Amino acid sequence: MSTSTLKSELLSDQDRELIMATQAGLPLVSDPWTELGSQLGMPASEVLERFQKMQASGVIRRVAAVPNHYKLGYRFNGMTVWDVADDAIAELGERVGELPFVSHCYRRPRHLPYWSYNLFAMVHGTSGDEVEDKAGRIADVLGDACSGHTILYSSAILKKTGLRLRKQKDNG
Template sequence: MSTSTLKSEQARFTDQDRELILATQEGLPLVSDPWGELGRQLGMPADEVLSRFQHMQETGVIRRVAAVPDHYKLGYRYNGMTVWDVSDDAISTMGQQVGDLPFVSHCYRRPRHLPYWSFNLFAMVHGTSREEVEHKAAQIRELLGDTCSGHTILYSSAILKKTGLRLRKQADKP
């Protein structure tokens, strides 16, 4: 994207867009019509709220609007980052297949750091028990077959609060 295009897109980020982001940083209203509720709160029609979010997503201001469930409250208390040593010529194909598994919440490639760290494919799985996580890892191992020469599971030991970028209200600026 050229500098002039970037400046043009930034110029289209309005005060109303900022207000929408501020109003939703902690989540969308949990009502049957969240766009309408936001519109009522901010004095704009629901269809404008939705179109502004769509525009911000299309221009890359926001990546997505999605539910983020608390997997601990859902009973998934065992979190295993499975790490795999996959042959470089197969990692793109195999990474896509692993990422498509219904029990993998996220999957990505990372560089090796030889000789200390040979793993280059990471896949996060959650379970209600350690055995469930290990069973899911075994399914990944079977899928990877001969393309994989080693793996391990790194279990979470603490709950970390994850948040994205947070804007400050105008009055909060230094």
């Protein structure tokens, strides 16, 4: 199956247009579905139905407000990195990801001998002590399956966006 065939099965042209039209957020109006429909030439009911189908299929996770954590006072951002036993990382990574204060959680490959960490969990706090406390709670979950960790603190935002789709080029 070609890449273009796979893409077309995952995302229709209309769905792609909806995603591109909302990448920076929904229109800030009382009825964003009607506004989007007007912009894209489809009824509001179809816009909403398409979003619901994309959510049900997992193409989009949710439609939600995304607060700016810096403006809320969460200025300490720590990517906690953990050296977790390979036979335990799947289960323990799920448990760490379920912690309410973990915003991102990933399994990543080790790069031995330079980098032994294979579990990454992002936490935010209003102080370094708060981030350290949250890291301690992650350590409690990981227990003896973890043989080391550190915290990589953000020092500056260079770019912060989600995934952005671009208009596809016609190959015809």
